[in-house]
Amino acid sequence: MSTAIEANFDGLVGPTHNYAGLSFGNVASARNASAVSNPREAARQGLMKMRALADLGLAQGLLPPQERPHLPTLRRLGFTGTDAQVLAKVRRDAPGLLAAVSSASAMWAANAATVSPSADCADGRVHFTPANLCANLHRAIEAETTARILKAIFPDPSLFAHHPPLPATPALGDEGAANHTRLCAQYGAPGLELFVYGRGGDAEPAPTRYPARQTHAASAAVARLHELSVPATFFAQQRPEAIDRGVFHNDVIAVGNREVLLYHEQAFVDPQALRAWVCTHFHGDRRPVFVEIPAAELDIDEVVSSYLFNSQLVCPPEGGMRLIVARECEEHPRVWAAIERIVGDPANPIDGVHVFDLRQSMNNGGGPACLRLRVVLDENEWAGVHPSAWMTPERHAELSAWVDGHYRDRLSFDDLADPQLLEESRTALDRLTRLLKLGNLYDFQRN
Numbered sequence: 001m002s003t004a005i006e007a008n009f010d011g012l013v014g015p016t017h018n019y020a021g022l023s024f025g026n027v028a029s030a031r032n033a034s035a036v037s038n039p040r041e042a043a044r045q046g047l048m049k050m051r052a053l054a055d056l057g058l059a060q061g062l063l064p065p066q067e068r069p070h071l072p073t074l075r076r077l078g079f080t081g082t083d084a085q086v087l088a089k090v091r092r093d094a095p096g097l098l099a100a101v102s103s104a105s106a107m108w109a110a111n112a113a114t115v116s117p118s119a120d121c122a123d124g125r126v127h128f129t130p131a132n133l134c135a136n137l138h139r140a141i142e143a144e145t146t147a148r149i150l151k152a153i154f155p156d157p158s159l160f161a162h163h164p165p166l167p168a169t170p171a172l173g174d175e176g177a178a179n180h181t182r183l184c185a186q187y188g189a190p191g192l193e194l195f196v197y198g199r200g201g202d203a204e205p206a207p208t209r210y211p212a213r214q215t216h217a218a219s220a221a222v223a224r225l226h227e228l229s230v231p232a233t234f235f236a237q238q239r240p241e242a243i244d245r246g247v248f249h250n251d252v253i254a255v256g257n258r259e260v261l262l263y264h265e266q267a268f269v270d271p272q273a274l275r276a277w278v279c280t281h282f283h284g285d286r287r288p289v290f291v292e293i294p295a296a297e298l299d300i301d302e303v304v305s306s307y308l309f310n311s312q313l314v315c316p317p318e319g320g321m322r323l324i325v326a327r328e329c330e331e332h333p334r335v336w337a338a339i340e341r342i343v344g345d346p347a348n349p350i351d352g353v354h355v356f357d358l359r360q361s362m363n364n365g366g367g368p369a370c371l372r373l374r375v376v377l378d379e380n381e382w383a384g385v386h387p388s389a390w391m392t393p394e395r396h397a398e399l400s401a402w403v404d405g406h407y408r409d410r411l412s413f414d415d416l417a418d419p420q421l422l423e424e425s426r427t428a429l430d431r432l433t434r435l436l437k438l439g440n441l442y443d444f445q446r447n
């Protein structure tokens with residue numbers, strides 16, 4: 001077993017970041033529908049987090065944004081004419097579609113794909129399955145480009161296996177790593193892969209108010225594709241009541257890292273069965289640590305408004321384990337008290353907390369963990385990653401200047417039909433692919 005690290009690849013916020021209220025069941029998205037966004041600030045906040053994690057000595061990468069508004073989708077749906085005419089027609093006849101094709105939602109990289117480290121996969125490669133995100137149109141249109149981006153960043157087929165997204169049908173709804181957690185003693189050793197789904201068979205309870213985006217059938221298909229060992233794989237159902245109160249992904253109510261599973265008492269239908277499976281199958285030189293937050297300490301509404309469980313848990317090279325939280329946690333006295341209790345408790349390895357202002361993303365229901373895709377890499381695989389995907393102080397400076405040069409500081413719904421915004425966005429992305437030497441990733445560059 002070679003030394004392996006866990007890298008975080010964060011989605012770089014795109015130039016059309018806006019608040020359109022597109023995600024039913026995501027309470028922040030609904031609350032901020034029609035608010036005026038600040039794409040420049042959003043991108044800077046994301047870059048700041050990437051830079052800070054890189055400065056902690058962690059492997060930090062980035063995933064480029066997608067082309068938005070996505071004109072190919074509008075043309076596929078029958079809009080014709082010049083780009084400006086298409087935008088004017090869709091604004092007049094189908095404003096909801098204009099919002100959907102303009103969302104910068106690919107920034108939430110936890111939904112880009114499910115990734116299994118080579119140590120867990122029978123063929124010894126890192127496996128990627130881009131999420132089909134078929135519960136929402138604005139997200140479903142990400143999958144094709146996401147697949148292309150992942151292949152560009154992880155190109156070598158002898159190291160990286162890329163599966164196509166699952167067929168986009170409700171029975172196979174897949175939201176990627178946001179509903180997947182891995183527990184292990186060491187990143188490079190075989191681990192346990194936990195898949196969390198919202199909707200299973202007819203006999204299983206289902207939410208009644210909000211949709212369950214992830215199905216058991218989708219999670220099972222991903223586990224098969226990734227050639228995971230059956231005993232090392234578990235499918236846990238999310239509590240339907242939690243989904244009905246705004247927990248639209250499992251990473252809004254639970255987070256795992258190495259041997260630690262931090263979760264809310266009401267996250268899973270059967271937490272005892274989950275714990276028993278972990279205790280039976282966990283191997284190596286550490287013991288699993290469960291940090292369960294009781295409902296009496298924090299209720300689900302507090303969890304959803306602060307995004308405590310959407311924190312990242314990371315292991316800096318100097319040792320220990322840190323919690324990366326959104327500013328909203330610090331502003332909520334009961335949540336902050338819970339964090340101080342966790343950090344002060346010697347029974348778990350979490351020994352510090354870092355607070356980030358991610359307000360622009362949080363207002364759409366995207367916290368620290370939503371913004372990142374975790375990829376465990378051994379030395380060989382690390383060397384196989386496209387070099388310009390890594391965050392360094394130089395890249396941070398370069399990208400901050402790029403954002404300042406190309407992004408607006410104010411965007412409302414009416415701006416989305418502005419042909420000038422389309423032009424600005426394409427110019428920015430064209431420049432970015434050159435800066436990062438990623439080749440022609442986008443439809444407007446390829447056609």
Ligand code: SUG
Pocket residue numbers: 018019020021022023026029030103105108110111139178248249251252364365366367369370371
């Ligand atoms: O899919 N919000 C995203 C937030 C994704 C958060 N990701 C994780 N939990 N991993 C979503 O609901 C809102 C877009 C808008 O309303 O404009 C949005 O798509």
